[in-house]
Amino acid sequence: MTAQGEPVLTVRDLRVTFRTDDGPVSAVDSVSFDVRPGEVLAVVGESGCGKSVTAMSIAGLLPPSATVTGSVRLRDQELVGAPEPTLRRVRGAEVAYVFQEPMTSLNPVFTVGSQITETLRIHQKLSRKQALARAVELLALVGIPSPASRVGAYPHQFSGGMRQRVMIAMALACDPAVLVADEPTTALDVTVQAAVLDLLRDLGTRLGTAIVLITHDLGVVADIADRVLVMYAGRVVETGPTQELFDAPRHHYTLGLLGAVPTAGRRAAGGRLQEIPGLVPVLHEQPDACTFAERCPAADEQCRAGAPALEPRDTDPTTHRAACWHPADALLTKGR
Template sequence: MTEVETSIATAPDAGGDPAPVLRVRDLSVSFHGAERTVHAVDGVSYDLAPGEVLAVVGESGCGKSVTSMAVMGLLPPTARIGGSVTLDGQELVGAPEKRLRSLRGRRLSMIFQEPMTSLNPVLTVGRQITEVLRRHQGLSRSAAGERAVELLGIVGIPAPRKRVDEYPHQLSGGMRQRVMIAIAVACDPAVLIADEPTTALDVTVQAGILDVLRSLRDRLGTAIVLITHDLGVVADTADRVLVMYAGRPVEQASVDELFASPKHPYTRGLLGAVLRPGSRSAGGRTRLNEIPGLVPDLREQPAGCGFAPRCASADADCLTSRPPLRQVGDSHLIACYHPAGPAGADPSRPDASKGTVR
């Protein structure tokens, strides 16, 4: 365990702050096949306090969803999981399936990325909501039915008593997403993982979904892990941000600090690729900034910084020595030897005198 990981592990109870409801420590996930092994997640650590919203961001394939599926205990048998995940002090990694089933849907829930494929097409939405209620709360069929109607109203579905008897294909994409939220929060979970909850939704529906999540957090004190590509959603919703690259955490900070002063070159690249109103090139056309190069092959994790081949500030040590995740502010963590770019090279890297890799 690194120095910063130790500080993360012991900090939450200091100063009277509430103890984290979810602790993730040095989580790693690899998938083993007959011919190759894919290292999907490597060394993810974070704490989640009650009522906190943690956004997890990064390119597709960086390990965001795999991390959350590992927390939920929903990965296939080919996955090898290391590290620790504790919910209310209970260890989830390696826990018996019976215990995980008793927690999933009750204390720990997930909104999956594709509601059309996650919902059962041959069951009414009401039946799918009542299944959770009867399984975890022991409600009668009639009581569960009434609660399902109430939940559909809470998540903003109009005419919930009518919609409860409809099938997923009869609902719009936004309504199906709201049904997924209703199922996920039916038992008032302590932790809700939302995997791309606003993907492929128009901005009006997206705003409604985010309002529902904020309302649930405020009303129930639910902690939320929000997985998204949309940095606008992050700025509007999250309290803290975890940036991942090629399966590894590279930066973690409060949302205000991350947007005001991003330290990692990858984080700055993500923020630089956001289209800003009024930005025009000399020819009158807008061109987004892009991060050059390709994501590394996860079958072989690099010995050094995974972002080094794409980074203009990288030197020889970046390619051979993995930068540790360390604290650079009160709550700002970064895994980089050049936290402020070329002009702010970190003197603590192994050898600051070595030349830049071209």
């Protein structure tokens, strides 16, 4: 909606493999996406789908046991394989993170002011005084009441929602081009979540920050995402503009996820929540097949014999694409 111009972040063919005691585990397989300034891209999926690993690999935050290949470009700068000093300049300054649990991300023995100014003093070489003034500004920006006095408070003196605002203020300190928010509202109550989502949306609009939002909550996606990337077992199975994807999901996994969310009247009408039988596989290597085939109601031999590419619907000029041999919309048309 508010996205403009060239992508600020371009990810191409990202693959992440972890070395484990049980052999290699493929966590992310050929993931590609773009994010433009001011745009909110939601990466959706269930535990183990690779969404957090994708988020972490953007600024090289994965542990040494991970092997990352492919390309992550921030404007013209390649980040995959970039030397550590380069990554250190990027982290916090150009790509910033907000994690799920603010209490474990904030240091309990430093004031929030000193934690916000740390980033500013390192990246922007501000004086102590300038940095403190900027920290107060940032706290005001994220809606912390009486920021000038709160800047000297410790994390435990804030409530959960206020701590998450502090995290967002820290992340925004250097005016990053990309904000990666990994389940930023999952630990919060709904009334607090609503306010934090409003804040994130507002930041995209006002500051032009591109937001990569990692979430499992389809309500959150419906609320704030411009585009959606649905991941399953390390791969992107479907991507498209939010409204289109919810209106006409094409991949059977997306369809299953949407059907699994309880909504008003579904039970009253005698309906049941849709279940997806089986479990998410742990993949030692990515097979040349659809990884959802074992759990898919529409799977046949073709699905087990080759991996489907992420293709647009033939008549559809938009960017709504699904990796499925038998997309749900095609079945619908046949059914009629």
